[in-house]
Amino acid sequence: MSMAPLPMTVIAGYLGAGKTTLINRLLAEDHGLRLMVMVNDFGAINIDKALLASSDEDTLTLTNGCICCTMGADLFLAIGDALDRRPRPDHLIIEASGIADPGRIANAAIAEPDMSYGGIVTVVDGENFPMLDRDDLIAPQLRAQVAQADLVLMNRAGDGAAPLQERLAMLGDAPVLDAGSLQDMGRLLFGMAPPPRVGAPDAPHPAYVSWSYRGPKTLDHAAISARLETRPPGVFRMKGIINGTDGEAWEIQVVGKQTAIRKAHPGDATQLVALGLKSRLDPGEVETWWSDTPE
Amino acid sequence: MSEITVFEARKIVTMDPNRPEATHVAVRDGRILAVGDADCANQWGTVRHDRSLAGHILMPGFVEGHAHMMAGAIWQYAYAGYHDRVDPDGRLWPGLTDLDAVIDGLARYAAGLPEDQPLIAWGFDPIFLQGERLNKKHLDRISTERPVAVLFSNFHLMCVNSASLALAGYDAGTNVDGVIKGADGLPCGELQEMAAMFPIMRRLGIDFRSLTQREDAIRDYGRVSVRCGVTTVTDLFAEMTDEDVQALLRITGDASFPVRLAPALAAMGGTAADVAQRACALKTLSSEKLRLGAVKLMTDGSIQGWTARVKWPGYVGGQPNGLWNTAPDQIRALCHAMQEAGVQMHIHVNGDEASEVVIAALEDAMRAHPWPGNRHVLQHGQMMGADQFRRCAELGLAVNLFANHLWYFGDQHAALTIGEDRAQRMDACRAALDAGVVLAIHSDAPVTPMGPLFTAWCAANRQTMSGRVLGEAQKITAHEALHAITLGAAATLKMDSEIGSIETGKRADFAILGQDPTDVAPQQLKDVPVLGTVLDGRVHLV
CATH class of the missing domain: 3.10.310.70 (Diaminopimelate Epimerase; Chain A, domain 1)
Known part of the structure; x- marks a missing residue:
């Protein structure tokens, strides 16, 4: 039996950075996915009663199909349980502990054939980060959380937003965004093609731009891998199936810094979609990058 | 009236200074009724004499204050060490x-x-x-x-x-x-x-959890304990789901289960207050052979993995300072919550920066919530020096030092991790005792094999695998080492009123030995044969 790989997103950030607030938003947001969210502090999950289908000591089930549960002492055991769950959720979200190295967790999604990498989102508290950044006890691990992120979200940045954004940009190469200003976050975090649902707005959100290709272009594995290396840096997500030159086909997935190429069934055409933040991505740049690819 | 059994031994090393040696111990209802000679219990009524152990040495059952349940069931796999x-x-x-x-x-x-x-x-x-x-x-x-x-071996x-x-x-x-x-x-x-x-x-299908909670895992742990004379054993970092607790109560409640088990709840998930509340709830479920209510905190990593948090000048190879597994802020929050709720903590600290942070957190928590009898235990404490032990004594903290490391990793620590000077003063048992701190020593099984007599040998001889002595000044005497694996370790579990010595009123928990550890050279401590244990007066031979 072959199932689609389960994408996993890791939410990192120090104590009080706003991870739970983000999770509360994602659970309630209208993204059309059955999320499974694993949290450290169950008590802090605050879901509108109207959205709650049932709840027990360590699991909340929402009317939109999402599930939120506590993680036991063994994170990887919990990931294994999520994979064994039937029906398998559409997307797994792990809330890392305040000090965790998110890369070590997210790496499991790259290693495990039944999973796919869904990115690392690091949440930073604007009020506390400048002080923590000067604390020798803790700063190296918190800086690493920022360095490993595919997306950095700032909370409560207030007047210090500009210097903080500058500092965070120095620590890594991920986009740094104000969490408050970001709407329809699921689109960015979970990919651009949620299953269509009746009544769901179809128009893309103005904060994002996308680019797509459908055509006869074929590339072999080596060419794809070389080409992905030079993709425009503003591409946050990209996925599709590229037909190979020898009857094979390759599924590609890009999330932030991470790329994956897996063998796929050839389709009648090569198809590719890319998504990024309007402030960082020019679709023309993607078009140039793609058309420069030798056929 | 229950039956009185008088066990005869070649010699009984009691660890009770009031009567250091005896030849007979009388047991009633699983407890020690009297200690002395063949007549010691005659004033209590009719006695039955049991000469089955008469050729052997009895000591108080050993107490392993830092080990993990996995030490039993890991043997489902082949050993390649x-x-x-x-x-x-x-x-x-x-x-x-x-x-x-x-x-x-x-x-x-x-x-x-x-x-x-x-x-x-x-x-x-x-x-x-x-x-x-x-x-x-x-x-x-x-x-x-x-x-x-x-x-x-490090998993x-x-x-x-x-x-x-x-x-x-x-x-x-x-x-x-x-x-x-x-x-x-x-x-x-x-x-x-x-x-x-x-x-x-x-x-x-390699599943670490099934290695700790399946019935055979728990029973294997009991058998491992008997083989090395242990009658009370910890499981430091247990998840303790309701299902786990029910299984543990049932299995340890079986009269044939040969060891008293003291698991410490893993302080993970939820808020510090949630963990404290859970520990308090668990405590009420304790039985004679299952002791619940303590928690285990992780702080830093390991020295040989270069993940322990160490103070200046750091690692000799220039490796970056180690990692926190629990953020210092969270350590402080947990110390406050446990101190407030009266929950005893076993706190993993390998590097000296980790022990420093924990001692400071406890000083702070104790100003807010005084608790003179807290007896929290700093576990491993491998780089603690006299200054930190003094603060432990002031605060009423105990330590459980990782003496086995001296033999297994001592050479590596001198050459590769913290360097010669600090390796010489690692696991500083002498300094801890001199500061007046309650001292236990441990194996951290399955990291190193469970075997309190070997652990005592390490603390008394400080010999490494290459044969050198690592830090002459930190040796303790054989008697002090034997104390650390009995009364000392019992005190770290707050069980020294019931176990740790052979004296009237305590539980009839003994180690059965083939030789008298007080009558061999300190170099021979590790070679003293263990023949089995007695738990609550019931004999378990290996």
């Missing part, structure tokens, strides 16, 4: 001291396995082996069809054969941190850290 080791059945597994021995040993083991079962081994440690590093080609010599996985790495790599889909195209590639661009078989090991563990 460098040092000789004995399994719960008493079978000796000779150390595999070079790669050929590892391959031959595992091939013999595989021959006894059903065809469709993977070969899983544990305890391998390349730090002790010369020459080429273990790779898939070596393991392919065992089988190219049966999946083979060899777990390293952070493994090496697998080609069949296992294929199961996980690891090939030339794999680009995963921790999947190590050879010069040919193919995975060489070594997998580092959980994420890279996860697909293999999932497919081969």
